[in-house]
Amino acid sequence: MSDLSTDELTPAQQGFFFPAEWHPHVATWLSWPHTDASWSRERLELMMPAYLDFIKAxxxxxxxxxxxxxDVIIQQAKMRLLMAGANMDRITLLPFxxxxxxxxxxxxAFLINPATKERMIVNWGYNAWGGKYPPYDKDDLIPTAIAHYRKLDYVTPGIVMEGGSVEFNGAGTVLTSRACLLNKNRNPNLSQAQIEQYLCDYYGVKQVLWVEDGIVGDDTDGHIDDTVRFVNEDTVIAAIEHNPNDANYAPLQEIHHELRQMRLLNGKPLNIVELPMPGPVESDGQRLPASYANFLITNGSVIVPTFRCANDQPALDRIGQCFPGRKIIGIDSTEIVWGLGSFHCLSQQEPAV
Structure with missing residues (x-):
């Protein structure tokens, strides 16, 4: 494996692209929580049962x-997983x-090339959402560690990019938000056009569609995976808030307005499925970024965060209508979202070629 950053051809020019999340997976990658970076020690214990359920699912x-x-964390994680009844034959713990x-x-970010049956990794820069939560030096090395483990070539574009900020239909289109990708705490010297070129060159897309912002309480500056998700090549499921007194009403209504104006590469408008929001989830007076849109698609299921509220079942039903061939698994994410993210934020799929 080697760094291909000096090669003349971009991944897109070589035929590589980032597939949609429903494309078959080799595995899903996680990073085991072991510090108080996102959860206090007490909160970490409270969220752990749901986290273990997530891994089992x-x-x-x-x-x-x-x-x-x-190795110490590996042994602790192994014990927790065994006690939770996880199938350890399907779980690999790595000292990264x-x-x-x-x-x-x-x-x-795993790319595939169906023509050559090759895969490669994009080693985007990572700065903890605009330098909000140092240190992040070890996290920034994870893509290259996994590239060496998988014996895959990797390419380093030299700019900051986060997986939760981009959503793909697998047919040449990526959705993202201006509030995040154009934020000066990421790539202050790049214009919108330059960022779009990076997305096309390194994700293999041909079209970038922009919404303005994200939901209240989202410390990532508006990640798309809390608001709009592709469920097939021309359909999105999009969070909506109908209560005009809710803080998420205005930004989500604006996103739906923007989605209705969009056209895909084939000229078609997006099919838009409305996804209800949970009621406000708060901790110590802080609004947390609770959203049913932060689900993970696996080979056989869709794992959806729930929040102990009346819209849990309607949201599961709506997502189930979008994925008729997959099992819909709701897991209580109330304690996990205290860390300001949920199941999609915690995971990254590794596609098969």
């Missing part, structure tokens, strides 16, 4: 690879050091 239909910091647990953002 993934492993029902595909392998799970976990960055587990060091991490600062935090949000593998969607610090993990590798």
């Amino acid at each position: 993934i492993s029902e239909s595909e392998p799970v690879c976990i960055n587990a910091h060091n 050091p991490t600062n935090d647990s949000w593998c969607r953002d610090h993990g590798p």
